[in-house]
Amino acid sequence: MIVFVRFNSSHGFPVEVDSDTSIFQLKEAVARRQRVPADQLRVIFAGRELRNDLTLQNCDLPQQSIVHIVQNPRKNHHKQGETERENICEIPRSKGREDESLTRVNLNTNLLPSNSAGLAVLLDTVDNSSTSPSSNSDSGSYNSFYVFCKSFCQAVKPGKLRVRCKTCKQGTLTLARGPSCWKDVLVPDRITGVCQSQNCNGEVAEFYFKCGAHPTSDSETSVALNLITTNSRCISCITCTDVRSPVLVFECIHRHVICLDCFHLYSVTLLNDRQFVHDPVLGYSLPCVAGCPDSLIKELHHFRILGEEQYNRYQKYGAEECVLQMGGVLCPTPGCGAGLLPEPETRRIVCEPSSGIGCGFVFCRECKEEFHDGECSTLLETQGAAAQKGYEVDEHAAIKARWEEASKETIKRTTKPCPKCHVPIEKDGGCMHMKCPQPQCRYEWCWNCCLEWNRTCMGDHWFD
Helix, strand or coil: CEEEEEECCCCCEEEECCCCCEHHHHHHHHHHHHCCCHHHEEEEECCEECCCCCECCCCCCCCCCEEEEEECCCCCCCCHHHHHCCCCCCCCCCCCCCCCCCCCCCCCCCCCCCCCCCCCCCCCCCCCCCCCCCCCCCCCCCCCEEEEECCCCCEEEEEEEEEEECCCCCCCEEECCCCCCHHHHHCCCCCEEEECCCCCCCCEEEEEEEECCCCCCCCCCEEECCCEECCCCCCCCCCCCCCCCCEEECCCCCCEEEEHHHHHHHHHHHHHCCCCEEECCCEEECCCCCCCCCCCCCCHHHHHHHCHHHHHHHHHHHHHHHHHHCCCEECCCCCCCCEECCCCCCCEEECCHHHCCCCCCEEECCCCCECCCCCCCCCCCCCCCCCCCCCCCCHHHHHHCECCHHHHHHHHHHEEECCCCCCEEECCCCCCEEECCCCCCCCEEECCCCCECCHHHHHHCCCC
């Protein structure tokens, strides 16, 4: 395989390696080429420095990845121990668990309901090595991110998260902590680090996404579709009730799940009926398919799922709706539809052809017919008066399609509350002697009888 190395942030050069090549062997190959000692080199990829004993495969370095190698940086980078003692949610890590690679971190696997105060031990029911539910993709591997690739694929594809220094735009920044939620990567300046480039003092991390379906250059970035995720919990689609992957999870209180095919049908159906919602801040968008309040899709690139033709219609209708919201009118001539902004009290509207867009049709603002004197005809009053019929969803299917339901069941099944502070704690093997990991608690108790740890517990069921 080939990896591209940027040595001291210079132009990259290819290095031929095997997937089981160690990081130290990569350093030696670069050291020979650059004529520098290998022990002075540090390899940085996806926001962290890579240890010598790791292999390229361990580090999630796929074919034609770009790695940064710096020589003898004169900076006091963050101590490794400070990073390891807390996980991304500021919860103590389980012993023996390595830092999660930025390329594998999953911002959608928050297993807690939105109203939960948090778990003392992070639950993780996702087996990244297992095959995800049946999908249209040929790949059975677990994908943390999905993007819309505009440059090459023109489709929704698995994505990869990358980070760079906001100051020098180089991937030589090592993170102080990993991202724990979508806001960490979508909202600027939330996470800091240390840029290891010798001539840069940058401390702010800048995250971006690339398409994971093909090799990409530094300039080929893609838009993250944060509502789309691998269906790791095997939740059924709210519309077709099939268990498919990937799925789109609406930002409603119930986190309803819909497969991408049904989302396409839902969107096109409401687009045909012009039932999209025009939000003054978000734009032309759709709410949860079940009609949940406060559930409009905020990242409008999700409608790229509709395909090029339907997405162009979506943009056109969105522009027209914007004109209407501003108090304007649309020319009723078939094939024209020009947006016009006449004076509020003007009834006689002229679609001026001088602009190069208008057709010259003169029409009545009220009835959209050819302009006339007197009152408008009542024949058209009832047209469009029927109540809009929403996209119907089966109530039982809506209950089964809640993303968080699996989380609540997991918490009930795998955790018990600390008898002192009542924070739910997961028991991951071992004996019955539990110690609450909350720093302000540290209560020692028995998993079996939920009492303070005592000699009876020690003698009767310590290792049950």
